[in-house]
Amino acid sequence: MRVSPFNIQQQAESTERKIVVALERIATAFRVLLWQESKETALSPIQIQILIFLLFHSSEKCKVSYLAQEFNMTKATISDSVKILLEKKLIKKTDDLADTRSYTIELTHAGKKTAEKSSNFAFAIEKPLTSLTNEQKETMLSGLLTLIHQLNKAGIITIQRMCFTCAHYQNSKAGHYCTLLQSRLVANELRVDCPEHTLA
Ligand code: SF4
Structure with missing residues (x-):
């Protein structure tokens, strides 16, 4: 039998599998909140x-x-x-x-x-994030951006307007840099959805 993140024993042995299951729970939370909004607005x-x-x-x-x-x-x-x-x-x-x-x-x-x-339907997810430290938030953002980038490269997530896929993005030992803004980007300045994004 193949290893599965949903196998409770195998899940307990791996941080990656626990993250996969945690992301599934969060995806469910998004679905639930969107359905609530759907009932209120009579829209799908x-x-x-x-x-x-x-x-x-x-x-x-x-x-x-x-x-x-x-x-x-x-x-x-x-x-x-x-x-x-x-x-x-x-x-x-x-x-x-x-x-x-x-x-x-x-x-x-x-x-x-x-x-x-x-547009505020996801506020219930945003609110608890405010209790995290800046360091925890930066680590989480950085991990999620890397995951989205990899899923994009694998063709699972289609359009992306994030720094990592932008022609203006440079990554060196000095860190992240945007050639359009001509500015270094610290971890929490990396964009998930940037209006100036140009596909690399
Ligand atoms: S233009 Fe936007 S997406 Fe592109 S590197 Fe600069 S901040 Fe990031």
């Missing part, structure tokens, strides 16, 4: 995630094809959600003048209000 979890994404990202990313990659879903699934959000008048479409088959999605006033309210 992916519809809520689309609204939150539109609220915080530039218009060139607010297209069906980009959203499909962002959420690792098919364009057809994203298009279905977009259709419902249009019917509910939470978003509107603007035609792309350069490509007649493409359009940009924007929040309406009502959509902005819903997105702003829903």
